[in-house]
Amino acid sequence: MKDFNGKVLFLDRSDINTDEIIPARYLTEITKEALQPFLLEDLSLDGFDPARDIQKSSVVISRANFGCGSSREHAPWAFEVNDINIVIAESYARIFKQNMFNCGMMAVELEPKDIARLFAKFAGQETTLTTDLAKKTLHFSSEKDEETISFTLSEFDQALVEADGWVGYADAKY
Amino acid sequence: MGKTIAEKIFDSHKVDNPFGDIHVIRLDAVFCHEITTPVAINDLVARGMDRVFDPTKIKAVIDHVTPAKDSKTAMQGKILREWAQRNNIVDFFDIGQNGVCHAIFPEKGFVRPGYTVIMGDSHTCTHGAFGAFAAGVGTTDLEVGILKGVCAFHYPESIKIEITGELPQGVYAKDAILAVISRLGVSGATNKVIEFTGNVIDKMSMEARMTLCNMAVEAGGTSGICAPDMVTVDYLWEFIKDEFASKDEALKSYQAFTADPDAGYTEVITIDASTLVPVATYGFKPDQVKPISEMTGEKVDQVYIGSCTNGRIEDLRIAAKVLAGNNVKAGVRGIVSPASPKIYSQALEEGIIKTFMDAGFCVTNPTCGACLGMSNGVLAEGEVCASTTNRNFNGRMGKGGTVHLMSPASAAATAINGYISNSNLYVTGDK
Numbered sequence: 001m002k003d004f005n006g007k008v009l010f011l012d013r014s015d016i017n018t019d020e021i022i023p024a025r026y027l028t029e030i031t032k033e034a035l036q037p038f039l040l041e042d043l044s045l046d047g048f049d050p051a052r053d054i055q056k057s058s059v060v061i062s063r064a065n066f067g068c069g070s071s072r073e074h075a076p077w078a079f080e081v082n083d084i085n086i087v088i089a090e091s092y093a094r095i096f097k098q099n100m101f102n103c104g105m106m107a108v109e110l111e112p113k114d115i116a117r118l119f120a121k122f123a124g125q126e127t128t129l130t131t132d133l134a135k136k137t138l139h140f141s142s143e144k145d146e147e148t149i150s151f152t153l154s155e156f157d158q159a160l161v162e163a164d165g166w167v168g169y170a171d172a173k174y
Numbered sequence: 175m176g177k178t179i180a181e182k183i184f185d186s187h188k189v190d191n192p193f194g195d196i197h198v199i200r201l202d203a204v205f206c207h208e209i210t211t212p213v214a215i216n217d218l219v220a221r222g223m224d225r226v227f228d229p230t231k232i233k234a235v236i237d238h239v240t241p242a243k244d245s246k247t248a249m250q251g252k253i254l255r256e257w258a259q260r261n262n263i264v265d266f267f268d269i270g271q272n273g274v275c276h277a278i279f280p281e282k283g284f285v286r287p288g289y290t291v292i293m294g295d296s297h298t299c300t301h302g303a304f305g306a307f308a309a310g311v312g313t314t315d316l317e318v319g320i321l322k323g324v325c326a327f328h329y330p331e332s333i334k335i336e337i338t339g340e341l342p343q344g345v346y347a348k349d350a351i352l353a354v355i356s357r358l359g360v361s362g363a364t365n366k367v368i369e370f371t372g373n374v375i376d377k378m379s380m381e382a383r384m385t386l387c388n389m390a391v392e393a394g395g396t397s398g399i400c401a402p403d404m405v406t407v408d409y410l411w412e413f414i415k416d417e418f419a420s421k422d423e424a425l426k427s428y429q430a431f432t433a434d435p436d437a438g439y440t441e442v443i444t445i446d447a448s449t450l451v452p453v454a455t456y457g458f459k460p461d462q463v464k465p466i467s468e469m470t471g472e473k474v475d476q477v478y479i480g481s482c483t484n485g486r487i488e489d490l491r492i493a494a495k496v497l498a499g500n501n502v503k504a505g506v507r508g509i510v511s512p513a514s515p516k517i518y519s520q521a522l523e524e525g526i527i528k529t530f531m532d533a534g535f536c537v538t539n540p541t542c543g544a545c546l547g548m549s550n551g552v553l554a555e556g557e558v559c560a561s562t563t564n565r566n567f568n569g570r571m572g573k574g575g576t577v578h579l580m581s582p583a584s585a586a587a588t589a590i591n592g593y594i595s596n597s598n599l600y601v602t603g604d605k
């Protein structure tokens with residue numbers, strides 16, 4: 001199973017699309033590792049600097065409809081090879097979300113009001129997430145503040161996380 | 175309660191229902207291209223599972239960058255080519271036979287009403303035009319599809335979009351689907367199937383229905399879908415004539431995949447076609463849509479006509495009609511990519527290619543290249559393109575470039591004027 005803990009990167013925008021996560025010009029790569037330097041290269045978001053912000057982060061938190069656009073699994077892979085295995089957002093595009101769990105990664109959904117509160121409390125501060133998969137809780141902490149919030153995972157998504165992805169799961173079963 | 179088209183297809187393909195509303199369904203077709211499949215192939219090889227569930231149900235094409243532009247894209251083609259060969263995948267389309275996946279696979283009769291189809295490509299929803307459930311998936315889903323012939327989905331909910339009346343002249347399926355997306359928003363149909371119905375759809379060609387279904391994913395939709403009817407049967411007849419005694423019999427059989435009158439939808443939207451006008455996108459999201467009349471005057475550097483949305487023969491005919499006797503504005507680059515070799519030769523025979531060339535267009539081979547900024551028409555920083563494609567994301571056709579999505583008629587008119595324009599087909603009503 002993958003690691004779902006670490007420093008949080010706040011991306012304060014809705015509709016962040018897969019072309020922004022990993023532009024098509026890098027789709028000629030045939031290994032996941034080769035995508036590592038290009039994550040979020042085309043993201044248009046004030047104050048975001050990929051070179052500065054990505055390296056130290058292991059968790060992404062964002063707003064609505066995260067990962068819309070293309071079906072490219074290169075988007076989760078680009079996160080994975082940057083040691084980001086968990087994204088937390090209000091909602092996701094279907095294919096992106098499925099791809100995350102298919103890779104044994106997590107795309108966690110929280111209520112818009114909870115996301116808004118997390119942004120208000122923690123964005124701009126060094127914040128760490130600790131995930132408890134058994135208890136289904138996310139614990140955020142910064143120097144000034146902390147908060148524990150529960151999340152839900154469908155049984156299927158949980159099974160995929162535990163099987164480290166869909167290939168392992170389906171091969172055993174079908 | 176009755177069932178929607180998607181529900182009927184799911185119920186006839188169920189393999190397993192492991193959890194809640196997750197259904198694992200049997201696949202009738204798995205489509206592959208050279209961008210998202212090689213990684214799946216490499217992973218299968220690494221796992222010692224280099225096999226396919228049924229080589230006759232897998233179809234593959236090199237279409238995104240073809241001919242290869244550099245060593246990396248050449249390697250992607252090579253991996254796909256060699257895999258198809260060693261796994262006896264007969265329907266593999268390489269240089270000379272290849273074209274944009276969502277144009278070439280329907281054209282070969284690979285999609286039938288009631289089918290379930292996946293591909294590692296978000297615009298797989300296009301094939302729903304045939305009354306199929308067709309969904310774009312990521313590489314892992316594709317990999318399992320190749321290996322096991324199954325895929326997992328949430329049991330589908332559907333949105334019904336009914337378009338009634340008559341499309342005004344000069345207004346096309348592209349204008350209609352952009353209007354629908356602007357209404358639903360980019361996530362309005364997430365996890366849902368969009369079922370298109372109404373007398374406007376009944377009258378539409380398969381090409382126009384494919385344009386509609388193609389952009390379902392731009393509203394977040396899993397698949398677009400149109401009920402199979404005689405138009406579908408006519409299109410498929412050359413491929414199915416040995417299976418059925420008559421077209422009526424084929425239609426009767428396919429009608430198993432039409433929606434029941436009391437089927438349940440999460441939302442029903444009725445659009446009066448007479449209210450539709452030629453539109454284009456602004457900004458970087460496909461739901462940012464305005465009437466072209468409000469954008470007229472915005473200068474462009476390039477006009478692109480092609481793609482899985484609007485690179486079919488009907489699209490080229492419409493654009494050629496606007497272009498005939500005109501020239502591309504000096505300083506504007508016109509590029510057209512007929513979406514398949516069949517479309518290309520038809521366009522040649524009909525004199526359409528000559529019309530494009532006489533107007534000053536560059537005619538490329540069938541490929542996706544420009545649409546996703548990989549080859550054959552990439553934009554430079556700061557450039558603007560009027561395009562018949564389906565995505566106006568920031569940098570989609572080249573880093574720092576801007577894309578305005580529109581119909582082939584509007585794109586052709588824009589090429590002539592050098593700024594975003596309605597076609598004379600709309601202005602004069604000449605169709």
Ligand code: SF4
Pocket residue numbers: 238274275276295297481482483541542543545546563564
């Ligand atoms: S034409 Fe564009 S949208 Fe269609 S399959 Fe090719 S790259 Fe994707």
